Amino acid sequence: MSNIKLPRSFFERPTLAVARDLIGKRLIYQNFSGLITETEAYIGKDDTACHAAKGRTKRTEVMFGSAGHAYVYFIYGMYYCMNIVTEEEDFPAAVLIRGLVLDQPYEKNLDGPGKLCRELGLNKDQHNGLDMISSQEFYVEETHQQMKFIQTPRIGIKVGTDKLWRFLAKS
């Protein structure tokens, strides 16, 4: 069991590679920990499904910042979704964390980005913009799980469904 926190260089890579490689890594938040089982990539201004496609605004600002920071946004009047910023500064991109299997209670499945944030208590006020590299209670850890995965179109969006930018662990 390695306790190696993923370094910023892990997130400063192409977003698709980060989204793929996050499958099977362990997300740590306070007393919660679990394996990431589902991710989606949102990549730059040319990706019409990406919030940053409309440009740099107050909401999307963190996506333009440095990699390894949390981008947490509010949606549907009642849910939060949590992403990790990727790539170089000023290139707005992030990986949405859509699925997590908790270690405790054993293999509790958080399948869905809203459920995941609700269960962990992640929200915009407290967590948007947090640096997941310098934090000691909110970060991603290396594992040596070799999880297989499949790629599919992204879920719940009306545009950009032509891209296979969703990564899902194979069970």
Next chain:
DNA sequence: ACCCCGATCGTA
């Protein structure tokens, strides 16, 4: 000041 819609969820 306001309008409109959404990177969802739960139930059917």
Next chain:
DNA sequence: ACGATCGGGGTT
């Protein structure tokens, strides 16, 4: 497959 839900992002 669909309706509930409603805050706030982006624009006026």
